[in-house]
Amino acid sequence: MKKNHSTIKIQVRELPPIVKKMLENKKLMQAYSRGEITKEELNQRGIHLVNPL
């Protein structure tokens, strides 16, 4: 069976920008889900929720 899953483990001195941004977005999306921030605030922080289906 073809392997369709790979893992890379890396150590960094400083988090890459993409990881920092993903963590920041995650916190904001969780806050939005809990009703702590509005959709407008989310949009202002560069997050635009969509339905791509």
Next chain:
Amino acid sequence: MLIPYNYRFDEVKQVFVFNTDNDVTYEIEINQVGETYFPESLSLHRICYEICLNYCESLKTKQDERICLTVIKIVKSLLLKGYILLFICDSLDKKQKGRHRLFNQWFTKYGDQFEKSDIEVEDDESLYSLSWMLNPKQRDILHIQNIFQDSINEHIVCKNNT
């Protein structure tokens, strides 16, 4: 036979929503990130999304396979449309390894048609698990994989592949 829960897209809140038999509400948020994360890779601008699964932890009860089936159904629908999905496990409560393991179990069970790559990033403070998934029928799969790797590579001190 177990079946996924019915889900809907909440047009006001702009999230996918489903309710479980235990009356826990799950929300799936999808954010278009291609242009933000990979500004120089035009081919990713319209097809790259990050996905976030939210629920009220205090209401979570026993393991419910239908939650997995529902999440996987939504994820598969997106991948079949040719989209690339990124996600990162929440690390604030230090339970990211458990979350990562759970999602891997889901993927092992139901994700055989798709390709998933995990990157575990460790700095002095914590371990962060991020993943990206795509349809292996995707054009330019190697090119896409290289773009993701390059976004991380310059910061690496030490690397292991499995």
